[in-house]
Amino acid sequence: MSNKNKKLNKTSLGRRELLKSLATVPVFGVFLIALWQKMRMDALKKSNVLSNLIQEKTAPAVVSDLSNTKHLNLGIIGYGGRGHHLIRGVGFATPDWTEKAAENARKNKLDKALVTFMSQQDLNCSIVGVCDLFDVRAEEGIQASKNEIRPGSKSIQTATRYRHYKELLANDEIDAVIIATPDHWHARIAIDAAKAGKHVYCEKGLTRTFDEAIKVYDTIKETGIVFQLGHQNRQVEANEKAKQIIDQGLLGPINLVELTTNRNSPWGAWVWDIHPEGNARTIDWDTFQEPSPNKIPFGEEALKRFFRWRMWFDYGTGLSGDLFSHDFDALNQMMELGIPKYASSTGGIYFYKDGRDVPDVWHATLEYPEKDLTVLYSATLSSNNARGNRIMGHDATMMMGGHAGTGSVHGFIVTADSESTQYKDRLEQGIINTKYPIYTYSPGSKQIDGVTSATSRYFANRGLLYTYREGKRVDATHLHVKDWLDSIRSGGQPKCNIEMALHEAVSCHMATESYLTGRRIEWDPVNRKLI
Amino acid sequence: MTYSRLRLISLTVLRVLVGWHLLYEGISKLINPYWSSAAYLLDSKWLLSGVAETIVANPTLLSISDNVNMWGLTLVGALLLLGLFARYAAVAGAVLVLLYYFFAPPFFGLEYSKPAEGSYLIVNKNLIEACVLWVLYTFPTSHIIGLDRFFQVTNKSEDNYE
Structure with a gap:
């Protein structure tokens, strides 16, 4: 082999050497190009989902720390x-x-x-x-x-x-x-407490009857004490985020809202434990039943009523005051609904034939003609088929809880409507796809909680157990009590004040009244009466 | 080790494809701010479920687990694809993928909340991929086709195949 040939061979060998070393580098290049294209496409899609349309506000302000002022x-x-x-x-x-x-x-x-x-x-x-x-x-x-x-x-x-x-x-x-x-005592105690100058935190539902609600409202207004109703959903970040989206009209005109309750356990249906130490000596039964319309002597039936009071209209209003009230108040928080013009409701005792007189399957409709809106509530205590809550707009639907399945507690998803006017262009361009949410809110998706029981999950999905502040899990009840205490110290108004309480109470009582009388109930705001 | 041309090409293609897959698995997790290994670990069954629970319950351990997964997969994938330190990468990858297998093995009697994308009885794609990575370790190709060739000190000009 000549020198020239040797040299040529060496060069080609070197080149082959290099080619073999770098043979798969172009594949890496192809990978990067594919990745870049995919990321660009995802970014384009993302820029058209709601997260970018929403004018982001900061998380709801943590009430300024007043806890160290007055004991x-x-x-x-x-x-x-x-x-x-x-x-x-x-x-x-x-x-x-x-x-x-x-x-x-x-x-x-x-x-x-x-x-x-x-x-x-x-x-x-x-x-x-x-x-x-x-x-x-x-x-x-x-x-x-x-x-x-x-x-x-x-x-x-x-x-x-x-x-x-x-x-x-x-x-x-x-x-x-x-x-x-229990609810049948709320009005008397709240009124007397306010008159005694004590600030009041009262559990929901506000009262057992409509008349009581008006009396409580008037007393709180007269005395000027700080009143908070126990709807801890008011502290939940997801509800604030939902309100922002609704306020900006991103769902379009909303004509129908569907609220649902699904439970399927005796515990969820208020068949609570009767304490083994509960007896005539340890329970003051006569005082307990003092405000209730029907009285019975102490005995086995009384024990049931004492520990499972939600099952009777003598002490509460069943699904209406217990669970509908929560969903109503959360919706009132998001949409500022106020009291409806009409309410009607139906239902029955279809599963728990255990002597209760409140329905275990119950549905209510609230009509807001001035807002062009119907609010539909549907509840069953004999199926866990969680349907979630849906705010249905012409342009998009917001789904919370239930099968919305955002993978974490009390998140929600917003999905565009195929016939939306607002998103028409983007739908046609294929930038928005109705199969996928345009907005997903899932707080704490990187956090894990051991919320396990079905009833706990029911509450967690509605944000009634935990909420998040700066990514840290906090008990919503704690925040709600704190909101009340902070208001007492600062002289402000807590989030679920007496005005909100009146909305809740009157709306729920209209629905209850309709079930009991079998007719549609109308609210007369001038005379503050149910017609 | 000597390979026929066909064997060399087959093994290299296998290495590149597995590398590509692991690389994208890693990168897709890196670019998703909501990704966490927690969901997978929470669904863990059998021998390692206790370990999984410990990891999920401890934010520091969970963060380590997340990072090992995201960066581990990305690194292993890129190294296999480029043929750089590919034998080490293959072993590391095999261990990682085998861990996925043992955290959630498809044994009968074990029910998972997340449905599998195929039908598996004891053997699933994780086990197969772990095995493939082992094969890539035992039949290395990166010293012939890949950046590892630069590190070949002796016999550089000779092709190591027949």
């Missing part, structure tokens, strides 16, 4: 299941609860109940009075008031037990009361 003394009237939760929201749990929560956290690492409780802000309060007609619960309230395991400093004072709420209200040391009794 407040609270009384709790009705320390049952809900009362326990509310007082935990203030920062006091029973030793039983903290022990069990610690044990649950040990067993199930995803159970964050104790961590969430302990990381709550200290609201600078004491529980100084407990009133409950059942001795066991009153004693639990006292234990909670002095439990050392709590967020913040140790408790300053221990609660005193009062057998009657009037005795509790007579204590001048008490600044404010939380009312978590």
Whole structure:
């Protein structure tokens, strides 16, 4: 081989060498081009989904921290299941609860109940009075008031037990009361508390009857105390985000809203445990049934009614005051609906033939002719087929909970309508596809909670258990109580004030009244009467 | 090791395809701000479900798991595709993919909330891909076709195939 040939060979060998080394680099290049094209296409799609159309506002302001200003003394009237939760929201749990929560956290690492409780802000309060007609619960309230395991400093004072709420209200040391009794007691206690100058946090539904609601409203207005109704959904970030989207008209004209409740367990249908220690000596039955229209002597039936009171119209309004009230208030928060012109409702006791007189399947329609809107509520206590809530606009539908399945608690999705006017061009260009959401809100999608039971999931999906502040999970009930306490200290108005409470109460009572009378109910706003 | 031309090309194509797949799996997770390994871990069954729960319950461990997945897949994929340190990449990839298999093995009696995209009995695509990565480790090609060729000190000009 000549020198020249050798040289040529060497060069070609070198070139072949290089080619072999770099042979797959062009594939990498192709990959990058494909990736770039895909990302560009995704970005184009994204720029046309709602997230960019929404004028982003910052998350709902965390109420300025007023907890260190004035120490407040609270009384709790009705320390049952809900009362326990509310007082935990203030920062006091029973030793039983903290022990069990610690044990649950040990067993199930995803159970964050104790961590969430302990990381709550200290609201600078004491529980100084407990009133409950059942001795066991009153004693639990006292234990909670002095439990050392709590967020913040140790408790300053221990609660005193009062057998009657009037005795509790007579204590001048008490600044404010939380009312978590059955509904038939709400009006009397709220009115007397307001007259005694105590600020009031009252559980929903506001009252058992329409007349009571008007009386409570007038008293709160006259006395000027700070009143909060227990709809903790008011603190939920998702609802604020939903309101922004609706306010900007991104759903288009909204003529129909569908709210639903699906539950399928005895617990969810208010067949709650009868406490083994509940008897004639430990329960003040006569006082319990004092405001109810029908009275019965103490016995087995009375025990059922005491512990499962939601099953009878004597003490509450069933689905209306318990669950419809939540969904209504959340919608009122998002759409500022107010009281409807007409309401009608139907239903029956179709599954739980256990002596209850409130329906277990129940549907209500609220008509707002001036807003061109119908609100439809449909509930069943014998199917878990969660349908979710839907706000149906001409241009897009917002779906929350149920099968919306945004993969995390209380998110929502917005999907464009195929016949939308607002998105017509973008639909035609294929930039918006009705098969996929144009907006997805899923807070805490990187966070995991051990919310497991079906009933817990029901509430979590509606944002009634937890919400998020700066990505951190907080108990909505805690925020709602804090909102009330902050308003007391600052002299402001809490989010679910008496005006909102009146909307809730009148709307729910119109629907209940329609079920009981079998006719359509009309609201007369001038004379404040139901026709 | 010596390969016929056909064998070399087949093995290289296999390496490039697996590399491509893992690379995009990694990058798609990197560019999705909502991606987390938590959902997969929460659905874990069998021997490693306790480990999975521990990881999910601990934000630090979960963050490590997320990053190992996102960056691990991306790196392994790119290295296989380019043929750079490809044998190490193949082993790392095999371990990673085998972990996916053992966190959620398709054994009978184990029910998963997320449906599989195919029908699997004991053997699934993760197991096969892990096995393919092992084959790529045992039959390396990057020293012939790939950037690893630059690191071949001896016999550079000789093709290592018949």
